[in-house]
Amino acid sequence: MEATLTRPTACCCRALTSSALTSSSSTSRLAALSRPSLLSGVRQKSTKARHKAALNIPPHPTFFADRSSEDHIIFNPPSSAPSVFHTPFKFLPKSDPRRRAMFDAHLFASSVTTKFANPTSSSESSSTAPTAEDLPKVLERDDPMAKNHSLTKEDVEEMRRLRLEDPVNNSVKSLAKQFGCSVMFVMMCVRAPAEHREKVHVLPHQAARERWGPKKREAREARQRRVEMLMKGEL
Amino acid sequence: MKRLRVDRWTGQLLVASSSRPATPGVAAALRSRRCLSTTTTTRHQSAVAAEAVAPIYENAENVAPSDLRFPPLDKTLPANASSLPSPLPERALHSPKLAALHARLTLSPKIPLQTLARALVDASADPNPQFNNSNLAFVGQTLINYHASEWFMMHYPRLPMEVLYAAMKGLGGDPSLNKVAMSWGIEAAAAPGGEVDPGLLQFSLESTGDSILGFGYKRSEVNKLQNSKWRRGVASRVVLDNDFGEIVSRNFGVKHDGEEAEPTEKDITSYGNAVKRAISQKAHANCMRAVVGAVYTHCGRDAVKSFIKAHVLSRTIDLSKLFEFKHPTLELAMLCSREEFEPPVARLLSETGRLSRTPVFVVGIYSGKDKLGEGSGASLEQARWKASMNALKAWYLYSPGEDVRMPSDMLEEDAKPWEPAYIDIGEIISR
Amino acid sequence: MAIKALQTISTGRNGVGAFILQCKRIDIHFCDWAGSSKGMNGFIKSLLPKFAAAHPQIEFVVSPRPSKHPVAIGHYINGREKAICVRNMEPYQILKKLELLRDASGEKLKVTKPVQSINESVRGIWSPYHGNGMKV
Numbered sequence: 066m067e068a069t070l071t072r073p074t075a076c077c078c079r080a081l082t083s084s085a086l087t088s089s090s091s092t093s094r095l096a097a098l099s100r101p102s103l104l105s106g107v108r109q110k111s112t113k114a115r116h117k118a119a120l121n122i123p124p125h126p127t128f129f130a131d132r133s134s135e136d137h138i139i140f141n142p143p144s145s146a147p148s149v150f151h152t153p154f155k156f157l158p159k160s161d162p163r164r165r166a167m168f169d170a171h172l173f174a175s176s177v178t179t180k181f182a183n184p185t186s187s188s189e190s191s192s193t194a195p196t197a198e199d200l201p202k203v204l205e206r207d208d209p210m211a212k213n214h215s216l217t218k219e220d221v222e223e224m225r226r227l228r229l230e231d232p233v234n235n236s237v238k239s240l241a242k243q244f245g246c247s248v249m250f251v252m253m254c255v256r257a258p259a260e261h262r263e264k265v266h267v268l269p270h271q272a273a274r275e276r277w278g279p280k281k282r283e284a285r286e287a288r289q290r291r292v293e294m295l296m297k298g299e300l
Numbered sequence: 301m302k303r304l305r306v307d308r309w310t311g312q313l314l315v316a317s318s319s320r321p322a323t324p325g326v327a328a329a330l331r332s333r334r335c336l337s338t339t340t341t342t343r344h345q346s347a348v349a350a351e352a353v354a355p356i357y358e359n360a361e362n363v364a365p366s367d368l369r370f371p372p373l374d375k376t377l378p379a380n381a382s383s384l385p386s387p388l389p390e391r392a393l394h395s396p397k398l399a400a401l402h403a404r405l406t407l408s409p410k411i412p413l414q415t416l417a418r419a420l421v422d423a424s425a426d427p428n429p430q431f432n433n434s435n436l437a438f439v440g441q442t443l444i445n446y447h448a449s450e451w452f453m454m455h456y457p458r459l460p461m462e463v464l465y466a467a468m469k470g471l472g473g474d475p476s477l478n479k480v481a482m483s484w485g486i487e488a489a490a491a492p493g494g495e496v497d498p499g500l501l502q503f504s505l506e507s508t509g510d511s512i513l514g515f516g517y518k519r520s521e522v523n524k525l526q527n528s529k530w531r532r533g534v535a536s537r538v539v540l541d542n543d544f545g546e547i548v549s550r551n552f553g554v555k556h557d558g559e560e561a562e563p564t565e566k567d568i569t570s571y572g573n574a575v576k577r578a579i580s581q582k583a584h585a586n587c588m589r590a591v592v593g594a595v596y597t598h599c600g601r602d603a604v605k606s607f608i609k610a611h612v613l614s615r616t617i618d619l620s621k622l623f624e625f626k627h628p629t630l631e632l633a634m635l636c637s638r639e640e641f642e643p644p645v646a647r648l649l650s651e652t653g654r655l656s657r658t659p660v661f662v663v664g665i666y667s668g669k670d671k672l673g674e675g676s677g678a679s680l681e682q683a684r685w686k687a688s689m690n691a692l693k694a695w696y697l698y699s700p701g702e703d704v705r706m707p708s709d710m711l712e713e714d715a716k717p718w719e720p721a722y723i724d725i726g727e728i729i730s731r
Numbered sequence: 732m733a734i735k736a737l738q739t740i741s742t743g744r745n746g747v748g749a750f751i752l753q754c755k756r757i758d759i760h761f762c763d764w765a766g767s768s769k770g771m772n773g774f775i776k777s778l779l780p781k782f783a784a785a786h787p788q789i790e791f792v793v794s795p796r797p798s799k800h801p802v803a804i805g806h807y808i809n810g811r812e813k814a815i816c817v818r819n820m821e822p823y824q825i826l827k828k829l830e831l832l833r834d835a836s837g838e839k840l841k842v843t844k845p846v847q848s849i850n851e852s853v854r855g856i857w858s859p860y861h862g863n864g865m866k867v
Contacts, residue, residue, distance in 0.1 A: 125865050144862020145855030149620050149693040155641055155670045156695050158722055204646040204663060204680060295682060297624045297737060396790045403787035404751055466736035475740045483743060485755040485808040614748025615741035616849055624735040650860045662860045729733055
């Protein structure tokens with residue numbers, strides 16, 4: 066999966082493809098267009114019937130499931146993002162009667178969890194409860210939470226002392242590495258002195274900020290506004 | 301649901317100061333106003349009194365026969381009508397607008413037209429509490445806020461207090477009730493006075509001296525609040541302030557955070573400035589509340605419950621749009637540790653166009669094998685935030701179902717025994 | 732850190748909960764003398780009292796307008812009005828027009844979709860990233 070691709074690599078990829086495209090002649094692009102394997106390519110009079118026939122697909126297999134029995138339920142969950150008004154199974158209180166009803170994994174799956182088609186398993190086997198292998202991949206983050214959650218009080222005191230003594234050498238990152246905890250944890254434990262924050266985070270960028278043109282400034286403001294809108298649920 | 305003072309519900313309904321009841325059929329408290337002491341016209345808040353002073357209209361019968369073809373549209377007014385601050389209560393019986401409003405709301409015939417006319421007189425038009433709607437409006441707002449808070453608490457027991465306040469204001473606040481009053485077809489008189497048709501809402505844009513600015517506890521430090529945020533936490537707002545957790549202040553221009561809102565050039569539109577719009581909104585809302593109070597006074601508890609359900613609780617408010625988060629991922633992690641769930645992890649469910657200008661990522665938040673929420677965004681970070689926000693909303697918007705029983709259902713006769721409702725332990729992170 | 736609340740105003744739908752008749756006033760103008768008002772005069776004498784009694788939620792205002800055609804004007808809660816000239820009409824034709832005024836919502840006549848709802852759809856908005864897709 067491409068989940069591990071970072072930004073610079075992506076940029077490199079884009080640059081590579083664009084340079085490749087410019088170097089190739091226009092005939093190669095034409096050839097790509099008229100490639101016969103493209104189903105949704107250019108439709109000619111001669112190919113019209115074939116293309117239309119290709120669009121004539123049978124109904125979803127769920128509609129054919131279990132035709133043998135007299136009474137059956139067609140299970141066809143909505144292909145849409147789940148609503149926040151559907152409380153997940155875990156969030157139901159112990160007293161809620163839905164908890165008992167939804168204990169059946171199949172029903173549980175129908176109400177909140179969208180099942181993503183597993184290419185290896187057939188539709189019949191996907192009705193069982195998901196196992197850990199079936200679940201999608203965990204999103205890797207730049208700063209994964211630390212493995213070491215066993216810092217003692219003395220460790221925290223030591224961390225504070227180091228950071229306040231010499232904030233330049235004992236940066237947040239180096240302290241996190243030294244104590245084997247996350248950057249976030251260091252920032253929660255200790256805050257650098259105000260003059261250090263001013264010196265490191267504000268003053269060096271002051272001159273650069275003043276040189277910004279209107280486009281860059283607006284782009285910054287728009288980004289900030291976008292985050293605000295996201296937090297309000299407007300985006 | 302706070303500050304419910306049942307003993308006050310009826311004590312000050314129609315007669316504010318005197319202990320004599322002023323409902324129709326009972327001898328009214330005859331109290332002439334000081335300004336009218338020398339004239340013949342007296343104002344009474346009673347139907348019986350209205351019959352007693354019916355000869356006021358004798359002028360109408362003495363019109364010349366030639367004028368009978370075009371009788372005056374309104375009955376001839378008493379001589380000093382324009383000196384009164386609001387129309388005489390007995391004129392309510394002759395107002396077609398008022399009768400139409402009574403029928404439009406399908407009010408019970410038990411509610412007399414005089415009471416409805418009184419509900420249309422704002423305190424800014426007539427400062428006398430025996431003739432304006434302030435007492436009825438107080439009863440009405442108590443009932444509306446009681447039923448609204450009960451509805452929200454039973455249906456969404458996990459709502460954070462801030463969101464509950466916003467939801468209650470969205471349903472029972474001035475802007476919402478102003479819309480209800482507008483949808484009833486209540487028209488406002490250009491200016492209040494004794495000669496105005498009693499079927500028109502009367503409030504004064506010029507002198508708002510005695511009009512009600514809010515129901516609730518007024519803080520002594522209200523003028524100092526703009527400088528400090530002292531005592532402005534949610535816990536303080538539950539005890540003090542009004543039913544929506546807002547400061548009750550003395551003048552109209554005061555905003556939520558205590559700033560004075562002077563009408564600037566920008567505010568003045570063809571509909572008047574912001575302060576005048578606020579006055580009009582408040583007058584309409586109080587009129588609507590007063591009608592609710594009148595329904596309670598004359599028809600009782602069950603009638604007012606169904607009236608509030610039909611006109612207020614039936615309105616739609618999207619609760620999922622009331623949330624604004626700051627650190628959704630952190631809050632979700634704290635929720636999972638508090639409830640002893642497995643720590644939440646983000647999983648990439650699907651994606652498209654990662655290298656394009658418009659990528660879409662769908663990220664789900666999982667706790668163990670259970671999915672808590674999912675969201676889509678143009679970057680992995682955004683999608684993760686959205687997914688955690690959706691998971692938190694799913695937590696807060698848990699509802700035990702549509703047909704939960706309300707505490708007010710227990711007031712009915714032969715009600716089944718009360719089963720304890722679901723109560724949540726509270727917000728994840730509160731101020 | 733705590734959740735902040737955003738303020739909205741609830742939306743009402745007439746008929747969900749309570750129904751309010753949108754026509755609040757009907758003005759009826761007639762002329763004693765003119766021939767075009769003959770039907771209107773008959774309507775006012777014979778049919779209007781019964782019609783007005785059947786609709787207490789509408790305020791009826793009858794006023795003469797000499798040497799003019801008879802008109803019925805409906806006033807609506809949304810502030811608009813609808814005027815119908817009823818010259819040379821029979822009383823029962825005028826009754827039909829008054830029923831039209833009574834039933835109108837006061838909105839401008841426009842071609843709309845048959846149903847408009849503010850409720851969220853049960854199955855949500857279709858999304859290409861969800862559901863059990865089918866390999867073609």
